[in-house]
Amino acid sequence: MTSPLTAPEGVRRVACVGAGVIGGGWVAHFLARGYDVKAWDPAPDAEQKLRRLVDAAWPALTEMGLADGASRDRLTVVPTLEEAVADAEFVQESAPEDLDLKRDLLSRLDAAAPAGVVIASSTSGYPMTDMQTTAATPARLVVGHPFNPPYLIPLVEVVGGEQTDADATAWASRFYEVAGKSVITMDREVPGFIANRLQEALWREALHMIANGEATVKEIDDSITEGPGLRWAFMGPMLTFALAGGEGGMAHMLDHFGPSLKSPWTRLEAPELDKQLYDSVVAGCDVAADGRSIAELVAERDQGVIDVLRATGRLNKNGNGKADPR
Amino acid sequence: MTSPLTAPEGVRRVACVGAGVIGGGWVAHFLARGYDVKAWDPAPDAEQKLRRLVDAAWPALTEMGLADGASRDRLTVVPTLEEAVADAEFVQESAPEDLDLKRDLLSRLDAAAPAGVVIASSTSGYPMTDMQTTAATPARLVVGHPFNPPYLIPLVEVVGGEQTDADATAWASRFYEVAGKSVITMDREVPGFIANRLQEALWREALHMIANGEATVKEIDDSITEGPGLRWAFMGPMLTFALAGGEGGMAHMLDHFGPSLKSPWTRLEAPELDKQLYDSVVAGCDVAADGRSIAELVAERDQGVIDVLRATGRLNKNGNGKADPR
Secondary structure, eight states: OOOTTOOGGGOOEEEEEOOSHHHHHHHHHHHHTTOEEEEEOOSTTHHHHHHHHHHHHHHHHHHHOOOTTOOGGGEEEOSSHHHHHTTOSEEEEOOOSOHHHHHHHHHHHHHHSOTTOOEEEOOSSOOHHHHSTTOSOGGGEEEEEEOSSTTTOOEEEEEEOTTSOHHHHHHHHHHHHHTTOEEEEOSSOOTTTTHHHHHHHHHHHHHHHHHTTSSOHHHHHHHHHTTHHHHHTTSOHHHHHHGGGGGGHHHHHHHHHGGGGGSOSSSSOOOOOOHHHHHHHHHHHHHHHTTOOHHHHHHHHHHHHHHHHHHTTSSTTTOTTOOOOO | OOOTTOOGGGOOEEEEEOOSHHHHHHHHHHHHTTOEEEEEOOSTTHHHHHHHHHHHHHHHHHHHOOOTTOOGGGEEEOSSHHHHHTTOSEEEEOOOSOHHHHHHHHHHHHHHSOTTOOEEEOOSSOOHHHHSTTOSOGGGEEEEEEOSSTTTOOEEEEEEOTTSOHHHHHHHHHHHHHTTOEEEEOSSOOTTTTHHHHHHHHHHHHHHHHHTTSSOHHHHHHHHHTTHHHHHTTSOHHHHHHGGGGGGHHHHHHHHHGGGGGSOSSSSOOOOOOHHHHHHHHHHHHHHHTTOOHHHHHHHHHHHHHHHHHHTTSSTTTOTTOOOOO
């Protein structure tokens, strides 16, 4: 029987509530990792769409390597929310992005799920504090924010609300790691969490450019896949920028490009680059570099770009390092 | 002799003025593509640093495939700007990001370079209109903005200023393509061009988060490399987001996430998602999709993520699709 004490490593039964692109992606991920999955979605054609999504994802998941016993047969689509979570050891909610709807759904899940079972929401940006207000036992409600598709993109951002028990947050982070995800556990709530705030800033700037006729959708996409995107697949924007400072690293980069923070290069106003921020960024880069010298990071970046170009067919196909201008 | 009529395909001699991280990266790229390169930089230890940069890049360039006859021996570091460009068939300026300095340098390059030779600036964001004001023949001055490192990242953004001859802009775009770059030619000046506006928005949001203690440098980097960055290496943010709309594509995504543009997910205010912008984004995605169905794009994205995870050592190393939580 399920008990509040089921260890993250011992979980076998997962419930996925909401089976759209994200919820269905979670279903595919948990199935590939060998879990028994019960899914519920109110849409009339939900099961058909869900199984089509899982079937479409399965070849990729098979190539990545299925867990022992992983099978699409372990998916059960049930007619009610209550049946989905009745014997669940973990619940992932992936309903549409509507605060009232999520608030209501999380309350119903809390009422129906076994005591102690952690319930996570895939919300793209609502703070759990705002979603857990009507639940009877808000302590077990956490945010577990994935990226599309959840069955391939490792990142899950985990953060609790004001009423969330720290143990529930820690349990969720550990469970996701056991389930093969790469977890960032936030100690405070920020709308949009981390990655969505970053990609939302980029997305909004892109929409401004399209609205003003400054760039086309294709130019925006090409500018990323032929440019910064090649680096971001394996080295984040902070360390990447540090390498623009040459042998001087981030400190030299900030000395050189700090003034451009005043330039109208985006509609987003920059913070004041005072000594405290300057020092935080430089010190943070040292932590992120984790002992790697600038020269070592440059070699790592160079090899990474070559590997990514080759892996995505843009090196061998065109030769001479010329990218496929798609 | 050099003449205004040297075709982009016929260029053999390139001058690189400014030999820091970007200028030096250009030198490495042009050498790898088989050009004769003359470089000049006023710094006392410039040649030593430049040759060290080229030596560090050479293994990567060799792995990517050198052009016939490519050799580090084709690099000549000269003591004056005039000697660097005296017989150049193309000039790439990569001086520090200082408007007055670039204005003065471009004027001197224009005075010293053979008639008709196109002179490109690596500026990260200054409009050429502002840089060409003091040059005798501003018509041949264009922006050719690369990404770090120029010898590996394919993208070059090309745009002219108000006084730039359209033929010079077209010549530069064609030359960069011949030289193995992936070119986006802009028909209007926008500060920061395209990719820098996008990554600057992300960078500024990251700085705000660090300044507010909302995330560490490492969390910001990890949130990208374990999340959106894996997709951006081969599929841009627009098409990627279109896939969040499921079988409904971008139209459904905008219907679903449009409201979040009002959410405080980033400090960057979003434009009004009116019908015109909505239609532009949806139509632009159709163009970018270039006939690929949503199902085909999903399969392409999935394979791309797997290829990138494997290429960057995060699939085989950890198995079961678990990413290396770096």
